[in-house]
Amino acid sequence: TTTGEDDSTGTSTRAPVSVALAEEISHVPGVDVAVAETSGSLVLVGHDGTAVTTTGAPTLGVPARSDVPTFTLTAGRFPAAEDEVMLEDRAASLAGLSVGDTTKLVTSTGILDVTVVGTASFPAATAGAVIVGMDPALAEKVFAPQGTVSSISVYADAGTGEEQLRDNLRAWLDTHAEEADTAHVEAVTGDTVREENRASVDQILGFVQTFLLVFAAVSLFVGAFLVTNTFSMSIHERMREFAMLRAIGASPAQVMGSVLAQALVIGLLGSALGVGLGVGIASAIAAVLEHYGMEIGSGIALTWQTVVVAFVVGTVVSLVSAAIPGRRAATAAPVEAMRARRPTEKGLLLRGLLGGVLVLAGTAAILWSVLRRTADGS
Numbered sequence: 001t002t003t004g005e006d007d008s009t010g011t012s013t014r015a016p017v018s019v020a021l022a023e024e025i026s027h028v029p030g031v032d033v034a035v036a037e038t039s040g041s042l043v044l045v046g047h048d049g050t051a052v053t054t055t056g057a058p059t060l061g062v063p064a065r066s067d068v069p070t071f072t073l074t075a076g077r078f079p080a081a082e083d084e085v086m087l088e089d090r091a092a093s094l095a096g097l098s099v100g101d102t103t104k105l106v107t108s109t110g111i112l113d114v115t116v117v118g119t120a121s122f123p124a125a126t127a128g129a130v131i132v133g134m135d136p137a138l139a140e141k142v143f144a145p146q147g148t149v150s151s152i153s154v155y156a157d158a159g160t161g162e163e164q165l166r167d168n169l170r171a172w173l174d175t176h177a178e179e180a181d182t183a184h185v186e187a188v189t190g191d192t193v194r195e196e197n198r199a200s201v202d203q204i205l206g207f208v209q210t211f212l213l214v215f216a217a218v219s220l221f222v223g224a225f226l227v228t229n230t231f232s233m234s235i236h237e238r239m240r241e242f243a244m245l246r247a248i249g250a251s252p253a254q255v256m257g258s259v260l261a262q263a264l265v266i267g268l269l270g271s272a273l274g275v276g277l278g279v280g281i282a283s284a285i286a287a288v289l290e291h292y293g294m295e296i297g298s299g300i301a302l303t304w305q306t307v308v309v310a311f312v313v314g315t316v317v318s319l320v321s322a323a324i325p326g327r328r329a330a331t332a333a334p335v336e337a338m339r340a341r342r343p344t345e346k347g348l349l350l351r352g353l354l355g356g357v358l359v360l361a362g363t364a365a366i367l368w369s370v371l372r373r374t375a376d377g378s
Contacts, residue, residue, distance in 0.1 A: 022034040038144045045105070063134060071133055078118055089119055090131075231326065232325040239332055267319060279302060
């Protein structure tokens with residue numbers, strides 16, 4: 001791929017590459033196949049004669065070749081002529097089409113009559129996009145009329161590593177640096193391209209991460225406040241118990257240790273419950289998005305580092321929050337055990353239940369409005 005510097009934004013961009021360069025690159029040592037990335041948007045007509053639509057994701061046409069691991073064949077065969085296409089499994093389901101059916105593609109070059117000759121699975125999450133596999137010649141004609149593409153994907157043959165392939169391509173480019181088609185062309189590994197794409201997405205959606213971090217910080221503060229308040233009320237009710245422990249010889253450190261031990265257990269249980277609820281909520285959100293054609297991935301990316309951080313943060317917050325009221329229990333005077341029990345405060349059960357009902361009602365209203373807007377496509 002070529003690379004350049006965008007003067008207006010200062011971000012790295014990829015300039016067009018000649019389609020003809022793919023054939024020349026295919027003869028470089030270590031190269032199994034080189035494919036020009038000719039892809040773009042189009043409209044697929046379904047079995048009922050109407051356009052196949054989604055909740056916002058596009059319909060993409062991509063070249064389908066049996067020698068490239070883009071598709072995994074599930075039925076039929078790969079397209080071998082310009083009037084043949086292959087549909088990704090979900091696209092075939094949405095369109096109501098199967099192998100042998102005829103349909104139309106609406107492209108920038110006109111309306112094309114095509115026959116579905118195969119269906120296949122796609123290796124990556126499509127985020128709701130409808131994927132149509134096209135004959136490479138047709139894809140080039142439709143999406144690369146000027147003879148240029150954004151990049152060329154190069155696959156190594158058996159026995160050649162990614163780094164070695166990159167070095168071979170760079171050496172070949174150096175020997176052809178004076179040619180027009182290879183000027184400013186750069187060979188990079190797949191990891192480099194993925195990192196650039198990830199950085200671009202992070203730049204666009206960076207505010208989402210900031211919002212979530214702020215929300216997490218607020219939630220952590222509220223959680224710490226609730227833990228402190230809970231332990232304060234518990235210790236207030238058990239003050240005679242702690243005073244009795246002090247009267248029979250327990251030291252302040254031992255009383256504090258008993259309170260912190262309880263906080264440790266609560267922190268561990270709360271962290272486990274939080275991780276479980278987090279995975280459950282994420283799975284529910286993914287299921288809702290998938291129901292509306294916006295699948296976001298193959299699963300929940302829960303790593304051991306995430307679990308460790310969750311347990312450490314949850315446990316530390318619980319211990320620190322309990323230490324504040326725990327100090328009052330540790331310094332309780334033994335004489336407190338001989339005093340009459342203080343009258344208990346009025347219970348808050350009714351208020352708690354009412355608050356819980358209001359929270360559930362508000363959450364249900366928000367989910368209903370989001371799902372309705374998603375269903376309406378707004």
